[in-house]
Amino acid sequence: MIKEKGQLLLDYINRYVSLTKEEEELLLSKVTYRAYLKGQFIVQQGDICKYECFVLSGCTKTSYIDGEGQEHIVMFSIEDWWTADMGSFITQTPADYNVQCIEKTELIMFSYDIIEDLYTAIPKLERFFRQIIQKAFVASQKRIVRSFSLSAKERYVYFRNQYPKIEQRIPQYMIASYLGITKEFLSKIKSELISEQ
Amino acid sequence: MIKEKGQLLLDYINRYVSLTKEEEELLLSKVTYRAYLKGQFIVQQGDICKYECFVLSGCTKTSYIDGEGQEHIVMFSIEDWWTADMGSFITQTPADYNVQCIEKTELIMFSYDIIEDLYTAIPKLERFFRQIIQKAFVASQKRIVRSFSLSAKERYVYFRNQYPKIEQRIPQYMIASYLGITKEFLSKIKSELISEQ
DNA sequence: ATAAAAAGTTAAACTAGATTAACATGATTT
DNA sequence: AAATCATGTTAATCTAGTTTAACTTTTTAT
The missing domain is CATH 2.60.120.10 (Jelly Rolls)
Known part of the structure; x- marks a missing residue:
């Protein structure tokens, strides 16, 4: 094996x-x-x-x-x-x-x-x-920067662009948890993004 | 030298x-x-x-x-x-x-x-x-956890306990920036902590 | 196929923390 | 000693994100 x-x-x-x-x-x-x-x-x-x-x-x-x-x-x-x-x-x-x-x-x-x-x-x-x-340390530092210089919506868009394959495979409430927001607020963000274009 | x-x-x-x-x-x-x-x-x-x-x-x-x-x-x-x-x-x-x-x-x-x-x-x-x-990577991960499971006041108290020597040497507005909050809000936190005891 | 459980949505009320702005204190330079 | 600049404070107003709760959709198990 x-x-x-x-x-x-x-x-x-x-x-x-x-x-x-x-x-x-x-x-x-x-x-x-x-x-x-x-x-x-x-x-x-x-x-x-x-x-x-x-x-x-x-x-x-x-x-x-x-x-x-x-x-x-x-x-x-x-x-x-x-x-x-x-x-x-x-x-x-x-x-x-x-x-x-x-x-x-x-x-x-x-x-x-x-x-x-x-x-x-x-x-x-x-x-x-x-x-x-x-490399992992550098990525971790960058995540700290994003956590305080981006809004929740910006962090979500970044995540979606960075890890398009992961997003499909993972329940949304886990993505919310990873982004440091509630599932309800992520839901709101998603509907805003849809109505934006 | x-x-x-x-x-x-x-x-x-x-x-x-x-x-x-x-x-x-x-x-x-x-x-x-x-x-x-x-x-x-x-x-x-x-x-x-x-x-x-x-x-x-x-x-x-x-x-x-x-x-x-x-x-x-x-x-x-x-x-x-x-x-x-x-x-x-x-x-x-x-x-x-x-x-x-x-x-x-x-x-x-x-x-x-x-x-x-x-x-x-x-x-x-x-x-x-x-x-x-x-070690640096582990510390960085822990900081991410603190950033989303602690309030600003809790993060400040943690910082003060963890790095008592650093706090004396650094202007307060830089500590606020490190904690991811405004200097005005840190000022408020400090006055709350004083009046709390 | 149906029921039950898990995941996702919507909206109203609320709060931690930001913003703005005016003022106070302290440090540095002249 | 005055003037200037950096740092810190307070308070009113505002907003991004939370909480609660009721509801819908999707998935899983029977």
Whole structure:
């Protein structure tokens, strides 16, 4: 299974660094393939997050339940992206977030216990992860900027343009949560956008 | 100069990885010490950001000027932290942010042209930067969560508790900008907090 | 096919925070 | 010491987005 599915991961990694055949084999021998059903949790708030996961197919949401029991979605992860509670993973302390599948989702999982060995055996992976985390950090900073320099409507239009494929696959109330607004207000925004042209 | 000032940087790095004496010397021979005056810019919106900077002393703000000419502060960096426009640095494209000193500030600068050589010569640095960027990413995600699950007053109280030292050093209108509110509203929040007890 | 549950819509009343504007205090320069 | 400029305050008015609640549409399960 991992042989067959692993190629997608290798292709992805090789966009950043070039692994030798031996390194590729070693890597695939250390990671785990797993499929989750829609609704299943990869991480639950309070768990110790044991895995960094590469998404082969499907979609997950990373969310936070606040004091009033309200869910706030922090990110979606689709094919060719990563999912985990990074904070919990790197410190091995209880997770702040839930990671839940909103479609049937296939993952390749890097466990905490083996990732250090992998870094030692394949130093290029350290570079690879540094690069993708740098990109994730930059994206996260840009999201903060958008959250205070754009109105809700502008953020929605930005989201729709940036992630046209995601929008089709996700219920609207989750998009509202990701944008930091209520589902009612998103509904209003959408009807305004329609009547605008 | 770098000999004398560099020890702070080495101490910081050695909290994450252990460098040999030779690696320490090589590192210090490749980086640059520089002092900026209050008000000077390290990066200006539109520049290509050439340096990742470690802050030895002083304080910088990283901010964004929006379409209406409003400044939005994305982060402050003080002693023992980093400053740059990471997005511009990693892609060598024009910066979205200004990085400006709000005090006299001493830096150690890692230039884009030498950092790749350093990674090659000292692979441990790759690990070091991976680790600090992971931490920065986690902090950035947490800030997004706070921005939509806390009120302005709660965010201010959080900031005050989290960064008591920074608050004293920074004009209030910059704190308001960082919190994503107007200076007038922060003023109101402060007077409410005083009358509350 | 039907019922039940989940997701989306609309509209009225409300509130956190913005805007405007006038004033107060403090710091810097001459 | 006065003048200027940057920073901070207060209060009235306004608005983007929330809340509540009733209703409609779509999806899922039986």
